Amino acid sequence: MTLIFKSDADSWADWRQHLRDAAPDLACRDWDEPGDDDSVEFALVWKPPFGELRRRFRNLKAIFSLGAGVDHLLADSDLPPGVPIVRMVEPELTRGMTEYVVLHVLRYHRQTPLFEEQQREHVWRVVPTPTAPKRRVGIMGLGVIGQDSLRVLSALGFALSGWSRTAKSIPGVTCHHGLDGLTAFLTEVDILVCLLPYTADTDNILNRNLLDRLPRGAYLINAGRGGLQDEDDILAALDSGRLAGVTLDVFREEPLPAGHAFWDHPNVTITPHNAGTAQAWSGAAEVAANIKRIRDGQAPLNIADPAAGY
Amino acid sequence: MTLIFKSDADSWADWRQHLRDAAPDLACRDWDEPGDDDSVEFALVWKPPFGELRRRFRNLKAIFSLGAGVDHLLADSDLPPGVPIVRMVEPELTRGMTEYVVLHVLRYHRQTPLFEEQQREHVWRVVPTPTAPKRRVGIMGLGVIGQDSLRVLSALGFALSGWSRTAKSIPGVTCHHGLDGLTAFLTEVDILVCLLPYTADTDNILNRNLLDRLPRGAYLINAGRGGLQDEDDILAALDSGRLAGVTLDVFREEPLPAGHAFWDHPNVTITPHNAGTAQAWSGAAEVAANIKRIRDGQAPLNIADPAAGY
Numbered sequence: 141m142t143l144i145f146k147s148d149a150d151s152w153a154d155w156r157q158h159l160r161d162a163a164p165d166l167a168c169r170d171w172d173e174p175g176d177d178d179s180v181e182f183a184l185v186w187k188p189p190f191g192e193l194r195r196r197f198r199n200l201k202a203i204f205s206l207g208a209g210v211d212h213l214l215a216d217s218d219l220p221p222g223v224p225i226v227r228m229v230e231p232e233l234t235r236g237m238t239e240y241v242v243l244h245v246l247r248y249h250r251q252t253p254l255f256e257e258q259q260r261e262h263v264w265r266v267v268p269t270p271t272a273p274k275r276r277v278g279i280m281g282l283g284v285i286g287q288d289s290l291r292v293l294s295a296l297g298f299a300l301s302g303w304s305r306t307a308k309s310i311p312g313v314t315c316h317h318g319l320d321g322l323t324a325f326l327t328e329v330d331i332l333v334c335l336l337p338y339t340a341d342t343d344n345i346l347n348r349n350l351l352d353r354l355p356r357g358a359y360l361i362n363a364g365r366g367g368l369q370d371e372d373d374i375l376a377a378l379d380s381g382r383l384a385g386v387t388l389d390v391f392r393e394e395p396l397p398a399g400h401a402f403w404d405h406p407n408v409t410i411t412p413h414n415a416g417t418a419q420a421w422s423g424a425a426e427v428a429a430n431i432k433r434i435r436d437g438q439a440p441l442n443i444a445d446p447a448a449g450y
Numbered sequence: 451m452t453l454i455f456k457s458d459a460d461s462w463a464d465w466r467q468h469l470r471d472a473a474p475d476l477a478c479r480d481w482d483e484p485g486d487d488d489s490v491e492f493a494l495v496w497k498p499p500f501g502e503l504r505r506r507f508r509n510l511k512a513i514f515s516l517g518a519g520v521d522h523l524l525a526d527s528d529l530p531p532g533v534p535i536v537r538m539v540e541p542e543l544t545r546g547m548t549e550y551v552v553l554h555v556l557r558y559h560r561q562t563p564l565f566e567e568q569q570r571e572h573v574w575r576v577v578p579t580p581t582a583p584k585r586r587v588g589i590m591g592l593g594v595i596g597q598d599s600l601r602v603l604s605a606l607g608f609a610l611s612g613w614s615r616t617a618k619s620i621p622g623v624t625c626h627h628g629l630d631g632l633t634a635f636l637t638e639v640d641i642l643v644c645l646l647p648y649t650a651d652t653d654n655i656l657n658r659n660l661l662d663r664l665p666r667g668a669y670l671i672n673a674g675r676g677g678l679q680d681e682d683d684i685l686a687a688l689d690s691g692r693l694a695g696v697t698l699d700v701f702r703e704e705p706l707p708a709g710h711a712f713w714d715h716p717n718v719t720i721t722p723h724n725a726g727t728a729q730a731w732s733g734a735a736e737v738a739a740n741i742k743r744i745r746d747g748q749a750p751l752n753i754a755d756p757a758a759g760y
Contacts, residue, residue, distance in 0.1 A: 149576060149578070151578075232581045232583075235581045235582060235583075235606070235607055236579070236581050238606070239556055239559065239560060239581070239582060239606060240560065242552065242556060242606065243553070243556035243557065243560055243562070246549055246552060246553035246556070247553060247557070249549065250549060250550065250553055252553070252557075255720075255721050255722070256719075258722070259713060259719070259720045262708055262713045264704075264705035264706055264722045265722060266459060266722045266723065266724045267724070268459070268461075268727070269546070269724065269727075270729075271542045271545045271546050271549070271729060271732075272545060272549060273542075273545075291605065292602065292605050292606055295601065295602050295605045296545070296548070296549060296552065296602055297545055394574075395574035396574055398572055403569060403572045409566075409569070410565075410569045411565050412565070412568070412574045412575060412576045413576065414576045414577070414579065417578070417579075419580075419581060422581075
């Protein structure tokens with residue numbers, strides 16, 4: 141029983157060790173290591189080349205995504221048929237995303253870019269900042285990560301709302317859903333956080349049509365996927381003053397091309413798609429538990445729905 | 451029955467309105483407005499000139515600080531004798547401080563200065579960031595503000611410790627106290643947050659002797675008082691690498707003098723003493739409730755102890 145591993149980060153040694161601890165009878169092998177591909181029953185992967193999972197591994201029982209999203213897998217039209225695709229749901233990936241959301245919400249809430257500019261100019265000027273109950277934070281995407289972010293934003297006292305594809309109910313959060321609920325959601329958000337999965341329905345959703353419904357001077361944080369955003373429309377919304385600032389962890393093309401206007405824009409903050417990363421010390425146990433479920437004849441937890449796209 | 455108000459911020463109109471709402475029978479007057487000083491029974495003040503409270507107001511029953519600290523009052527050797535000094539304990543001041551602490555802890559935890567530098571240099575490079583349980587945050591000062599900050603840092607999952615003058619017990623927080631407990635506390639802190647009151651005992655406590663006990667490459671956030679810090683020792687600790695970064699909301703001299711080395715230091719972040727501010731919409735009710743206690747013959751809540759210095 142073998143698991144094949146593929147990441148674009150330098151994390152193989154770490155995952156191997158923790159998978160060994162969590163599932164001692166599971167052989168683990170890196171994507172490029174030679175070995176018997178027919179013995180491979182599980183794949184734990186990030187962005188495998190299209191078609192290769194089907195071509196190389198005839199006995200796959202499950203494909204585990206190394207990231208929360210499975211768009212990198214579902215985009216492959218040549219996947220092995222009938223093999224479940226499993227989303228990575230593990231506490232430390234969720235926690236990293238929450239850290240990122242809370243950091244960047246607080247950064248805008250507390251006008252950090254303004255105070256950084258004042259420091260550069262040696263200006264000491266107190267600017268009154270309202271406290272969290274006076275700041276409306278709206279989250280698009282109310283899955284595990286969105287709800288965990290809301291938990292901490294709620295502990296800080298922000299005025300919270302959320303939007304999701306299907307109806308959700310979260311205590312203390314004004315919930316909207318569906319395209320019909322989008323305008324009511326957007327018109328009352330000072331800081332918009334996007335954590336949506338990338339699907340056919342959400343492609344380019346952060347476009348001019350959506351941004352125009354935000355209050356003037358709103359902030360946008362996208363830690364979902366680059367495909368959610370229309371990058372020209374975002375630049376136009378910054379130029380028009382519709383958006384006062386944008387923080388992006390994800391981009392249409394990654395790494396962000398050297399000549400992209402985002403790099404030098406004074407009101408754009410860029411991070412290199414590192415908002416949340418599955419941690420081997422925590423995630424290996426989740427993968428091992430799901431493998432045990434499969435071996436026990438149960439369905440794995442957190443199976444992606446190809447029809448919904450996530 | 452009159453309350454006299456003095457702030458160095460432009461907040462008088464706001465406080466007047468909310469005090470009127472909270473205590474309709476209380477006349478409120480600004481420090482520089484003419485009127486009968488003998489009718490003044492309460493003062494709500496920030497940094498009144500030394501001696502003036504005693505000289506002008508013969509019938510004072512309580513002096514309310516507009517800030518959490520009362521050092522600006524206790525430094526006055528010519529206070530009216532026997533008049534209680536009351537610390538400002540109100541939810542939104544506490545919340546503002548917590549926001550500041552959580553923002554700047556997350557900023558260092560998530561290596562924000564590094565990613566800002568990468569953006570300036572158009573560099574896309576993922577640097578692995580541990581999640582909160584692997585980061586040790588230590589708070590000096592475990593009063594209302596310190597404990598509220600710990601509440602939210604705990605929701606984020608940080609490894610937490612605290613230090614205070616007298617012994618405290620806080621679930622989930624490794625608590626140390628007294629000078630004897632300082633070394634054990636400091637040697638296991640990655641991000642040190644100082645929220646101590648400024649007293650004879652804490653004057654210059656953030657000096658070389660203390661900083662040298664931190665792990666190499668630690669971060670310091672001081673949102674207490676400028677008098678707590680030895681600014682030359684902090685600069686030396688940054689130069690030696692003992693400190694990797696420092697965020698300061700308070701300074702020995704405020705506004706920070708134009709020529710101070712902190713302004714342009716690449717690893718120093720400055721804010722203009724605005725971490726937490728009492729909010730009229732929330733604090734007026736607290737002041738009114740304490741005035742009612744006094745009129746009912748009770749002692750006000752949150753009286754400062756001049757012997758302890760806070």
